[in-house]
Amino acid sequence: MESVENQLSHLDNTMIRDKLLSDDIFDLVSANMLPLKTLMAYYQCAIMEVETKFRVLNEEFSLQYDRNPIESIKTRLKSIEGILKKLRRKNLPLTLASIEQEIRDVAGIRVICSFKEDIYMLANCLLEQDDITLIERKDYIEHPKESGYRSLHLIIEVPIFLQNEKRPMKVEVQLRTIAMDFWASLEHKLRYKKNIPAEQLDELSRELYSCAENIASIDERMNGIHIQMERTLAEQEAENKKKKWPLLPGLS
Numbered sequence: 001m002e003s004v005e006n007q008l009s010h011l012d013n014t015m016i017r018d019k020l021l022s023d024d025i026f027d028l029v030s031a032n033m034l035p036l037k038t039l040m041a042y043y044q045c046a047i048m049e050v051e052t053k054f055r056v057l058n059e060e061f062s063l064q065y066d067r068n069p070i071e072s073i074k075t076r077l078k079s080i081e082g083i084l085k086k087l088r089r090k091n092l093p094l095t096l097a098s099i100e101q102e103i104r105d106v107a108g109i110r111v112i113c114s115f116k117e118d119i120y121m122l123a124n125c126l127l128e129q130d131d132i133t134l135i136e137r138k139d140y141i142e143h144p145k146e147s148g149y150r151s152l153h154l155i156i157e158v159p160i161f162l163q164n165e166k167r168p169m170k171v172e173v174q175l176r177t178i179a180m181d182f183w184a185s186l187e188h189k190l191r192y193k194k195n196i197p198a199e200q201l202d203e204l205s206r207e208l209y210s211c212a213e214n215i216a217s218i219d220e221r222m223n224g225i226h227i228q229m230e231r232t233l234a235e236q237e238a239e240n241k242k243k244k245w246p247l248l249p250g251l252s
């Protein structure tokens, strides 16, 4: 004869299955799935808007100054699992409204530049656009994190234009140099590796911090060389123009 425990467990399973697979639950899931998928699609559109803005700026610079300030652009839409975990960690209600109001990095765009000055130049160009609203600016280049992390973070709002609606969407923009990006990728890997013993973790974190300092100093020197080169080239160009088109007597 089947034990009482087995019978109870069987009963439990049947009850759970009946409840989970009931029409009511199906209705509840599908009723919430569509609005969530729609919201995620809106975030994807916002990413496209901001990415295009950066690509346009890059193109303009390429035409005007014969150089590309942007090395590469990476975009990512936070996974639904990641969003739910963040809501739970922050003790926020599991609602679409709380995702929109409280989670500001559902849409993420990372802009990688060669030189530090380009980071600030691109950020300013973006923020001057009249459809962009700055929500928050965190300068982890001027004020690096304890880990050594450096990047310029902007939380912005950008409108997306739908069939019958103009909808402002939040996007997190991270701007950093190639070297800062290289560092952040390795440090991110270290943070998410669970099996590294605490002692080794401390040692590697210290080593990474020291690399971050070296990287910052190299970035600074490279930026200096770049500025000097640009200045000399601009002066030479001005000289050449003067030689080709001498000013008429009386004009200065």
Ligand code: 0O2
Pocket: 105, 138, 145, 147, 148, 149, 153, 183, 184, 185, 187, 188
């Ligand atoms: P992922 O996988 O990149 O998305 P928040 O937690 O976002 O509400 P917080 O902590 O103030 O608020 O955000 P912050 O500090 O502006 O930075 C958030 C993101 O910046 C992180 O996202 C990382 O991408 C990056 N970041 C911040 N600090 C560090 C760091 O010390 N090391 C590295 N490698 N990256 C960092 P997520 O959600 O942590 O990860």
